[in-house]
Amino acid sequence: MSHRIGPEEAKLREEICVLSASLFNRGYGCGASGNVSVLTEAGMIVSPTGSSMGRLDPERLSLVAPDGTHLAGDRPSKEAFLHLAMYEERPEMRSVVHLHSTHSVALSCLEEIDPEDVLPPITAYYVMRVGRCPLVPYFAPGDRALAEAVRGVARHAHAMLLANHGPVVAGKGLDAAVAAAEELEExxxxxxxxxxxxxxFLTQAQVADLRLRFPS
Structure with missing residues (x-):
């Protein structure tokens, strides 16, 4: 599986590694948990299976076709299908961040949260960067049924929380996806x-005003 990496793609791969390491070093993941992807004309670039977000190698990142075919690089994350499902439903999104960040995972375990929107509008930046975050029911890691659940939620939200698992957040670019994932965790x-x-909390009127000022 050979693939020629051009200068633009090489820069993007480096950015994926730098931002992934930043997330890891600030405690947004541990071990080999979490994965980041960016959609390009060549396919989806995603972190490999079993890799630490803190020590990714730009040249070894996986390249995956829209149908899930592994095109180049190391074997992709077993959760790559989550990213593909998000891109299929929200083609305007070009990057997806999936974390096992501590506070988001803790939130996903609480019985009290609203499955339609797991967090109240605590801050303006949460409303602006995340907006709404539904809860996806629990599935075992790697269960392909999770892709269909993610796809259903992605039609209405670009951020979601997997029950007893962690967040999946999409953005129109890598920086936007990372920023939204950070905002959700905080x-x-x-x-x-x-x-x-x-x-x-922010009032309904304040939330409506923010959505008018900062449309997603």
Whole structure:
């Protein structure tokens, strides 16, 4: 499986590795958990299976066709199908970040959360970067039925939380996807910190105003 990496793709691969390492080094993942992808004309570039986000090699990133065929690089993440499902439903999105970040995973285990939207509007930046985040029911890692569940939710939201698993967030570019995933994790942290406290969330009018000012 040979593939010639041009200068633009080489730069993109380097950016994937740099941002993945940044996420890992700040505690957004551990071990070999989490994966990042970017959609290109050549196919989907995604982190390989069993790899640490903190130590990715640009030249060894996987290249996968839209139908899931492995084209080049190391064997792709077993969760690559989640990324493909998101791209199929939201073709305007060009990058997907899937994390096992601590606070988002903790949030995904709570019985109290609304499966239609797991977090209240705590901050303006959460509304602007994430907006709405439904909960996807639990499936075992690697279960292909999860792709159909993700596909169904992706029709209505670009960010979602997999029950007892972690977030999947898409963006129109790599920076946007990473920023939205970071915002989701930090808002989950805030929610857990504020549980039991009398909390002032943004009002419906404030949320509506933000959506007018900053359309997604």
């Amino acid at each position: 808002t989950a942290k805030l929610y857990l910190m504020l549980r039991g406290e009398k909390t002032r």
